[in-house]
Amino acid sequence: MRPSHRSHTRRHHPVRRAIAVIAAIVIVAWCIFAARFLWFPHVDKQPAHVDAIVQLGGPHGGVDTYEATRNLARNHTTNLVISDPYTEKPDLGARICAPEPDVAVYCIHPDPSTTRGEAQAIEQLAEEHGWSHIMVYATGKYHVARARMIIGRCYSGDLDVGYHETSLSWKDTIWEWAYQTGGVAKVLVQRGC
Numbered sequence: 001m002r003p004s005h006r007s008h009t010r011r012h013h014p015v016r017r018a019i020a021v022i023a024a025i026v027i028v029a030w031c032i033f034a035a036r037f038l039w040f041p042h043v044d045k046q047p048a049h050v051d052a053i054v055q056l057g058g059p060h061g062g063v064d065t066y067e068a069t070r071n072l073a074r075n076h077t078t079n080l081v082i083s084d085p086y087t088e089k090p091d092l093g094a095r096i097c098a099p100e101p102d103v104a105v106y107c108i109h110p111d112p113s114t115t116r117g118e119a120q121a122i123e124q125l126a127e128e129h130g131w132s133h134i135m136v137y138a139t140g141k142y143h144v145a146r147a148r149m150i151i152g153r154c155y156s157g158d159l160d161v162g163y164h165e166t167s168l169s170w171k172d173t174i175w176e177w178a179y180q181t182g183g184v185a186k187v188l189v190q191r192g193c
Helices: 005-039 062-076 090-096 115-129 141-154 170-189
Strands: 052-055 079-083 104-108 133-138 158-163
Touching: 005 141, 005 170, 052 062, 052 115, 062 079, 062 090, 062 133, 079 115, 104 115, 115 133, 115 141, 133 141, 141 158, 141 170
Parallel strands: 052 079, 052 133, 079 104, 133 158
Antiparallel strands: none
């Protein structure tokens, strides 16, 4: 006698239920992760004075972000560090790395060209110049927690991290969430500067 369609469905029902439960757990875990690291990271306010202000480079930084950081530097520091990702566009690189009255501008081209490379370059500059307190501007809210973790492993002084508001398309937002999720996961398993 052949099993009925009904008993065949019941037999697979626990498998479907297990898959649904696992999927729900993964989604809830990612939402908790995203809330902590991407959507609501700890963001510092700009202190009245720091030894240096650093603007990290990235695909969504844009000239407006660099200009906003340069304006902050005029009022809060005598040292400005710009990570220049525009090596293929020398005119733009020259513009964002232009001299600033009463502020020393350090334009870095980190190797590797990653947040980790930037952290290593920042630590080297801080050691050379005796900086004990810096303010770092990440490329966006989604980058703040990861930048804090990576730079905090290299730089031993007081570290504040913030960002400038930038608008992203839905496509770019989803891409950044995916990219930063992988980036934070990598930082959590990677050790050292």
